Amino acid sequence: MSASSSQASPSSSSQYHHFVPRFLLRNFAVFKNPGKVVPKTSKKGKNRTPQPQKLTVLDLQRGEFKQGDVSETFGIVDMYRDFEEVDRDQQKLERELSVLENAAADILARVKRIHDAGKNQVQLSRKEKDTLRRFLFIMMYRNSSFAKRFQTSRKDYDADDRVEMLAYMDERGFQSPRDVWFANIRAFLKVELDEDWPNALENLSRRAYPSDARWFFTHIQAFFIAFCTPKKTEEEFLLTQNAYGVYEGPTSAGPWTDYHRFAPVSPKIMIVLRSLLLPFAGVEQDAGIRQMLESTKSMHPDPDKAGSFLEDMPVSRAGNNYSRVINGRVELLSTKMSRDKHIFYFPFFALDHDHVQKINMICLENAHDTSTIVYKSPESLRTALEFYLTDKTPGFKVICGSRPNDSDYLHRMVREMGLLSHVRREDEMRPYLQLLHKFARQLGSTVDLEYNVLNGLGSIFTTAMRTE
Template sequence: MSSSQEKNLHFIPRFILRKFKSEKQPPAAPALSLAPRRGQRHKQRTRGRDFLVDKVDLERCILTQRPVSTEFALVNMYRDPGFDDNPYHLEDKLTELESKASKVLHRACDELSRGSTLELGRSEVDILRKFLFLMKYRNAGMFDRYNHDHVDSYDSDDREQMLQYMESKGFSKPRDVWFHNLLQLLNVEMDAKKSWIGTLETRMYPYDAMMFELHLRYSFMAFCTPQSSEEEFLLTQNAYSIFEGPSTITLDPRTVKIEPVVYTEYHNFAPISPKLIIILRSHLLLPDNALQGDWDWLRAAVRFQHLHPGKAGSILQDLPVSNCNISYTRPPSNTNSRFHRDDRFHFTCFQLSPAHVATINNLLLEEAYATSSIVYHSPNSLKRSIENYFSSELVGMKNVLDNPLDKRRLYLAKLEKILCDLGGSARCKFQQFEIPSPRIHMSLHVAVETASQLLQEGPDGSLPYIYLLLRPDADHDAFWNDVHQASLMILLRTKLDRGLSTSTLTDEEKFSVRHERHTFFVTFPIERQWLYLKICQNLNKFDSDDFTIQTKDLVLSGAEDKYAKFIAYFPDKRDYLACLMYLRAMT
C-alpha cells in the first residue's frame, strides 16, 4: 500500500481532543484569499486549524505537544479491505455518528457550564449512548484483541466461542469479525421499543451484542464536573474502556501474564473535556426504591462471583450522582411499551469533590501503563494528579511484579521522571504483587543494570546514541525488549557452554557447536547484538555467588561502539562488520 492511501483514523474523535487543546498554540495561519466571482466581494477563507494538545509521551518519556490530527489515531484502523467499493465505509459511518454526537456534547458543555439543565430527546440520548459504547468498542485495546490475520493468533478468553462463530459465519480473520460487528452497531436503528436487542443478537457476534445491551440498559448516564476550579480530568489513550469495579485475577506462572477471571463494571468513564466527564453508573448501585423488582439477589450473585465477596464493592459508592429526570410521553394504546420516541430527559451536572476527581484520575493513570500517551490540559493539574496517584494507598493499585522489566514497574518509573520534569519530587509507593514471580537469571539482572546505566548517560533518560544510530525509530519499549532478548542470548550461551563443559564431544566438535552459535547470533538485529556484547563485558562485574551485588564499575564503552557506528554509516557492509564487531569485542 502506498503512503498516499494511508489515513490516520481516530479512536478518540478530534472534536473531543480539541476541547483539551493547549493554551499555548502557534500563531494561526493567515486567511486564504479567494478570487471573487463577478458581482461578488472579495472573500477570505481561514484554513481549518490543527490545534496542538499537551501530552505525556510514554514512549519517549517526555512532555510534548502533538497535533490533534495525529493524536489517538492509528493508520488505516477502520480500513475494511473486504469492502471493495469503499474500504473506508466504516470511517464514513463513524464520522456521521460523531457529527451527531458532537452536536449533543457541544450543547451539553455549553448549557451545563452555565448551570442550566440539559434537556435531550430520546433519539439524542440513544445517539450518545451508542457513541459512548463505540468509543469503548473501537478503542485501540479492543482493536488489538481482534487485529489478527489468522484465528490461531486470537487468544482472548472467549476463544472457543469465537472459533465456533467464525466457522458458522464463514469468517477467516478475527479482524473481519470486528469490522462486521462495527457495521452492525453503526447500522442498527435505536427504536424506543428496543427491538434492536433482538436484531443485533442475530446479526453480529452474540457476546459483543450482549456487551452492547449491558452497556446501554444496565447503567445510567451522569454528567460531572470538578467542584474545584483547579481540578481537571485527564484523557488517557484507553480512557473510554476503563471501568471501576472489583476484579478477581489470576497469574500464569509460566507466562507471567495477569488475566481477570471475574470483573464487575460499576462505573465507566468518558472524559469530554478537562472540566466535563460522563460517568456511566451501574444500576447495581441504585437504591432499591429506584429499581423495579428485587435486585438484592442480583447484587449478591455478582459479589459472590468474586474470590472475596465482602471486598467486591465500589470505591466510588458515595459518588454524588443520580439518574436524570425523565418526562414520559403517553404511549399509544396499541403498544405495551412505556417508552416513546418523544420522551424527554433532563440532566443536571454533578460537582465532584477533589477526592472523587483524584480517584477517577487514579483509575485512568493505573490503566495507562500499557499505552503510549496521556493528554492533559493544565501542567499543574497533571502534576497534582500524578502526585495523588503516587500517594494513593488503595489496595490493588500500583501492584508490580518482582521483575525489572515488568511493564507497570517501567511505567511508574516513567511517571516519576515526568513528575520531576513538572517540578515534583514525590516517589511512587507501589506494592509488590502477592504471587511470587519466577526467579530471574543472572543474565537478565546484568542486562537491566547495564541498560539502566546506558540510559543514565544520555540527556533526560534518552536512548543511547549508538543504539539510535542502529535503530532510529526505536522507543523505550523497543529498547527494553531488545535488552530482554539480548539477555536471552546470554542465557542460551551460558547453558550451551555449561553443557559443552561436561560433554563427551571432541574439541573439534565443540568448536563447531560454538561456531554455529556465533553464526546464529549474528543473524539477530544489529542493535540487539550491540547490547549483547555490552552485557557480556559486564557479567564479571557482579558477585558470582550473589549476582545482585555489583563488585566493579560497569564498562559502558568498547570496541563494539566503533563497529556499530561503521555499520550505521555503511549498512551494505553489515554482515562483514558485524562479524568483526563480535570478534573484537569478545577478545
C-alpha cells in the same frame, strides 16, 4: 470541518483513523504557541480567537513532555480500511461511523456550551440520548485494545473466547477476526433502540457476534449517564489513550464486574456510566437490585472486597418529563406521551477533589501499557500525578515480588487464583510508576512514590507498601 475521524483522501488510499475523534481531542487542545498567540484579524477588522491546534501530552515511550497534533493523536492508520472490498470502497465503514460521530459531536458540543455558560443541567431528547448511548458503546468497542484484539489472523487470535470466535467464523463464513469486528460495528450502528429489548437483542444477535450483541444491550440497559465536572476550578480530568475502554470494578480469574465506565468529553466534563446495581441519590434501592448486587459480588473470590471504589460518588439518574419520584419510588405520569416526545434532564454533578482524582487514578492505573496521556494544564496534571503516586488504596499500584523469578511466579499465581484485580509484573509496572514520578518532579512536585509490593510466603500472599 466535519467531525469525522478520518482525513479526506480517496477511499483506496491509506487514512489515519482516530479511535478518539478529533472533535473530542480539540476540547483538550492548547494554542499552537502557548503564551505567544496573537489574535488574527478578520476581513471586517475584528479580532478572532485562534483555534486550538496542539495537545500537550506525556510521551510514555520517550519519557518526555511534548506537543502533539490533534490530527495525529490517538489513531491508527487504516484501522477501518476493508482491504477485502472488491468495489474499492475500502473506507465505507469509516464514513458510516462518521455519521454517528457528527451527530454525537453536535450533542456534546451543546453539552459543553451549556456547561461552560454556567448552567446546572442540559436537556436531551430520547433520540439524542440514544444516539449518545450508541456512540459511547462504539467508542469503547473500537478503542485501541479492541483494535489489537481483532486485527490479527485467525491462527493468531488468542483472546479468551478463541474457541467460540473460531466456531462463529466458521458458521458465518468470516475469514478473519477483523471481518467479525467490522460486521459487529455495522450492526451496532444500525440496530433500532426503540424496539422491545428481547426483540432488539434477538435481531442484533442475528447480525453480530452473540456475546458482543448481549454486551451492547447490557451497556445500554444496565448503566445510566451522569455528566460530572470538578468542583474545584483548578482541577481537570485527564485523557489517557485507552480512557474509553477503562472500567472500575473487581476483576478475578474468571468474572469481572464493571461498576463504572468513563468517557472524557473535555478537561471539565467527564461522562460517567454508573451501574444500576449501585445505589444512587433520590431513589430507594429495590430489594431485588440489592440481591443482584450481592450475587454479583459473590462471583468473586473475596465478595467483601468486590464492591465499588466509587460507590459513594454523588450522582443520580436523569429526570424526565414522563415520570416523577415520590417517596423514593419512580412513578409514571398518567399521560400517553409518545417516546419521541420524551425529554431527559441531565444535571452537571460537581465532584469533590477525591472523586475527581480517583477517576484520574483509575485512568492512570490502566495507562501503563499505552504510549500517550493528554492533559490541559500542568497544574492539574501535577495534582493528578501526586494523588495517584501517594495513594495507599489496596489493589492499586500492585507489583509482584522484587526478583525476576519471584515476580514471574507470583504474577502467574495471583492471576490464576483471581486474588487481586490489577497485579503487574515488576518489570511492567515499576518503570511506569517511576516515569510518572519523574514527570511529577519536573512539574515541581516533592512527593515520594509509594506502591504495593506483593510477596509470597508458601500459599499466603501479602502486600506491603514501599516508598522510594
